[in-house]
Amino acid sequence: MKRDDMVLTAVGVVILGILVYLAFDGPQKFFTLFAAGVALGAVYALVCLGFVVIYRATGIVNFAQVGMVVFGAFVTYNAVNTWGWNYWLSMLFAAAVLAVIGIGFERFALRRMTGKPVFSIILLTIGLYLLLQSLIGAIWTNAKDTIPNPWIGKTVSIGSVNVLQVDVVTMILGAVVLAAFFVLFRYTKVGLGMRATAIDQEAALAQGISVPAIVALSWAIAGVVAVIAGTMLGSNATPKVGLGLGIAAVALQALPAMVIGGLDSPVGAVVGGLIVGVSYEMAVGYQTQYIPSLGSNGFADVLPYLLMVLVLLIRPSGLFGAREVQRV
Amino acid sequence: MAGGVDRPILVVSDVEVVYADVILALRGVSLEVPEGAIVALLGANGAGKTTLLRAISGLMRVHGGEVRRGSVTFAGQDALRLGPVKTVRAGMAQVMEGRRIFAGLTVDENLRSGAFTRKDKKAVAADYERILELFPRLAERRKSAAGYLSGGEQQMVAIGRALMAAPKLLLLDEPSLGLAPRIVEQIRDIIVAINAGGTSVLLVEQNATMALSIARLGYVLENGAVVKQGTGAELLADADIQEFYLGTGEAGRASFRGLKEQYRAARTGSVS
Ligand SMILES: Nc1ncnc2c1ncn2[C@@H]1O[C@H](COP(=O)(O)OP(=O)(O)OP(=O)(O)O)[C@@H](O)[C@H]1O
Numbered sequence: 357m358k359r360d361d362m363v364l365t366a367v368g369v370v371i372l373g374i375l376v377y378l379a380f381d382g383p384q385k386f387f388t389l390f391a392a393g394v395a396l397g398a399v400y401a402l403v404c405l406g407f408v409v410i411y412r413a414t415g416i417v418n419f420a421q422v423g424m425v426v427f428g429a430f431v432t433y434n435a436v437n438t439w440g441w442n443y444w445l446s447m448l449f450a451a452a453v454l455a456v457i458g459i460g461f462e463r464f465a466l467r468r469m470t471g472k473p474v475f476s477i478i479l480l481t482i483g484l485y486l487l488l489q490s491l492i493g494a495i496w497t498n499a500k501d502t503i504p505n506p507w508i509g510k511t512v513s514i515g516s517v518n519v520l521q522v523d524v525v526t527m528i529l530g531a532v533v534l535a536a537f538f539v540l541f542r543y544t545k546v547g548l549g550m551r552a553t554a555i556d557q558e559a560a561l562a563q564g565i566s567v568p569a570i571v572a573l574s575w576a577i578a579g580v581v582a583v584i585a586g587t588m589l590g591s592n593a594t595p596k597v598g599l600g601l602g603i604a605a606v607a608l609q610a611l612p613a614m615v616i617g618g619l620d621s622p623v624g625a626v627v628g629g630l631i632v633g634v635s636y637e638m639a640v641g642y643q644t645q646y647i648p649s650l651g652s653n654g655f656a657d658v659l660p661y662l663l664m665v666l667v668l669l670i671r672p673s674g675l676f677g678a679r680e681v682q683r684v
Numbered sequence: 685m686a687g688g689v690d691r692p693i694l695v696v697s698d699v700e701v702v703y704a705d706v707i708l709a710l711r712g713v714s715l716e717v718p719e720g721a722i723v724a725l726l727g728a729n730g731a732g733k734t735t736l737l738r739a740i741s742g743l744m745r746v747h748g749g750e751v752r753r754g755s756v757t758f759a760g761q762d763a764l765r766l767g768p769v770k771t772v773r774a775g776m777a778q779v780m781e782g783r784r785i786f787a788g789l790t791v792d793e794n795l796r797s798g799a800f801t802r803k804d805k806k807a808v809a810a811d812y813e814r815i816l817e818l819f820p821r822l823a824e825r826r827k828s829a830a831g832y833l834s835g836g837e838q839q840m841v842a843i844g845r846a847l848m849a850a851p852k853l854l855l856l857d858e859p860s861l862g863l864a865p866r867i868v869e870q871i872r873d874i875i876v877a878i879n880a881g882g883t884s885v886l887l888v889e890q891n892a893t894m895a896l897s898i899a900r901l902g903y904v905l906e907n908g909a910v911v912k913q914g915t916g917a918e919l920l921a922d923a924d925i926q927e928f929y930l931g932t933g934e935a936g937r938a939s940f941r942g943l944k945e946q947y948r949a950a951r952t953g954s955v956s
Pocket residue numbers: 703704707709727728729730731732733734735736747748781890
């Protein structure tokens with residue numbers, strides 16, 4: 357075992373110990389927070405997956421992903437609220453719209469930047485993020501806080517623990533979508549093409565793998581997962597996540613989740629997402645109880661970044677990031 | 685060549701390639717690969733061998749290069765217009781310089797990636813079995829990450845991957861590079877076996893002995909131009925080749941530039 361593995365295992369054991377202590381100390385509160393954390397984590401996992409597929413296919417860190425999440429939520433909102441469409445149909449429609457937007461971004465903006473400095477490319481993705489944000493501001497001037505949905509305010513009881521129905525839907529949907537992605541990625545020909553392209557684009561081309569098609573597909577996937585994440589965030593009626601800036605603020609927390617998991621690992625996206633989601637909710641729930649000196653609530657927003665720095669110090673490529681396969 | 689017995693599968697005619705708009709890497713290269721033949725392409729470092737393969741297989745643009753002049757005809761099709769994906773589909777596969785296997789994927793996945801353009805699952809499965817028979821070592825290591833294999837095994841993965849495309853023409857870029865003599869022999873035998881199965885081969889090599897011992901025809905590239913061509917036996921017996929490539933002459937490895945002048949002189953001499 358390498359040194360960083362040992363340190364990470366030690367850190368993991370300590371964190372697990374804290375969680376077990378909290379669980380025994382007050383199971384009801386713990387599991388309520390835990391469920392909310394897993395639901396939030398599923399959302400982060402989806403946002404991160406969007407980052408990861410694009411990074412793998414193109415090497416681009418796409419900051420517009422956050423904008424795609426928010427924009428996707430608004431497209432669903434528009435279909436449900438303004439046009440009165442069915443909730444699921446609206447989400448499907450938004451997924452198609454964002455897939456097209458993603459492919460368009462790549463085709464008409466980012467492809468032209470091939471070979472340009474990384475810094476200019478990052479600036480461009482931030483520019484696209486701002487473009488989406490300003491479009492939202494212009495189109496949806498006075499939107500409600502929530503995407504109307506069948507589960508508003510309802511909870512379901514599992515034992516003595518009350519879980520928001522929206523959170524249950526989020527967990528199930530997240531699990532289904534992530535599982536579908538992994539099947540595609542691991543067990544299909546297209547998935548093989550995606551993995552080969554991530555390793556060596558030219559060698560992939562030499563096998564007849566259409567790299568442009570793989571890149572387009574990656575952007576489309578990023579658009580689809582962005583819509584699901586955004587719609588689930590926008591459907592959650594708790595005040596901390598309204599539409600617009602609320603979603604953007606939450607989606608931005610996916611950045612530390614992505615770095616924790618490793619920029620190029622889909623598994624890392626899921627693990628990083630869950631770590632950040634759960635730790636966020638735990639911090640919200642326990643901070644005033646155990647460390648009141650830190651004020652009323654700000655700590656929860658900082659914790660993901662603290663974890664990120666911790667992971668980076670121990671393993672710079674993230675928990676599941678590529679440590680290249682090489683003979684030693 | 686009358687009667688079309690030697691109908692070439694690949695015709696490269698007067699190809700000129702420029703990198704980054706200024707670097708002239710090929711200056712009017714012509715070459716033919718007869719159907720069913722092994723053709724060797726020799727030349728020193730930087731002569732333009734890899735560049736020629738890129739022009740043929742459509743990977744020129746990845747490197748910021750451009751075919752300015754000339755034509756490449758593969759199995760009757762204009763290869764310059766096909767692009768890399770359709771070229772593979774049309775039946776051309778290549779083993780790139782430096783092997784370029786997918787290190788993080790398993791041997792099995794590497795091989796399957798070679799069949800990416802093929803639809804016929806049964807034929808692909810049959811080829812897969814055949815290739816594992818050709819490379820028993822790979823059969824044993826099917827589930828390991830290809831990056832952990834030895835250099836020779838990795839070269840076999842690269843060749844096996846190319847064969848999974850069921851190519852009519854196989855391009856090989858220095859398959860013997862960095863391998864021990866015993867492995868080089870093995871690779872040579874494999875190339876002969878592949879060719880015996882009906883696949884035409886264009887073999888780029890710096891190991892001229894190996895290449896010419898199995899090639900029907902050979903070309904020598906120097907500074908982006910063909911300076912010598914002939915049958916494998918002719919080139920093997922050629923004093924200059926012996927001197928510059930086989931290390932049996934006095935001077936050992938040196939430039940071919942002088943030779944090029946000589947070659948020109950000989951040609952113009954024969955015309956007048
Ligand atoms: N991507 C590129 N951009 C600019 N110049 C290039 C590029 N690739 C190759 N060249 C130049 O083109 C010429 C031919 O290179 P090429 O790689 O084709 O040679 P080679 O015969 O394959 O050499 P080697 O035996 O070392 O592989 C060289 O002068 C090289 O510097």
